[in-house]
Amino acid sequence: xxxxxxxxxxxxxxxxxxxxxxxxxxxxxxxxxxxxxxxxxxxxxxxxxxxxxxxxxxxxxxxxxxxxxxxxxxxxxxxxxxxxxxxxxxxxxxxx
Numbered sequence: 001x002x003x004x005x006x007x008x009x010x011x012x013x014x015x016x017x018x019x020x021x022x023x024x025x026x027x028x029x030x031x032x033x034x035x036x037x038x039x040x041x042x043x044x045x046x047x048x049x050x051x052x053x054x055x056x057x058x059x060x061x062x063x064x065x066x067x068x069x070x071x072x073x074x075x076x077x078x079x080x081x082x083x084x085x086x087x088x089x090x091x092x093x094x095x096x
Contacts (some may be wrong), residue, residue, distance in 0.1 A: 004060075005052050005059065006062070007057075009023075014049075021078070026083055027054060050093070051096075052091070052092060054089075
C-alpha cells in the first residue's frame with residue numbers, strides 16, 4: 001500500500017506582501033499551477049507563486065485541520081512560522 005501525503009503550504013508573491021495558505025496532495029503540481037496562473041481567484045490576482053513554507057501529513061483530515069488553524073492566524077504569527085524554517089523567504093518550490 002502506498003502512503004498518501006498531504007501538504008499544507010504558505011505561498012506568497014514576489015514582493016512577499018500577500019500570504020496564501022493552502023492544502024494539496026501534490027505540492028509540486030500545485031506550485032506549477034500557481035506559477036502558470038492556472039488557479040483562478042486570489043492566487044492569480046495577486047501573483048502568488050512563491051512557496052515559502054510546507055508541512056506534510058498522512059491524512060487529508062490532519063492537513064485540512066492544520067490549514068484552517070493557520071488561516072485563522074494573524075499575519076505576524078504566520079511570518080514567525082515561515083521564518084523559523086525559511087528566514088530568507090527563499091522559494092522552496094525550486095527544490096521540489
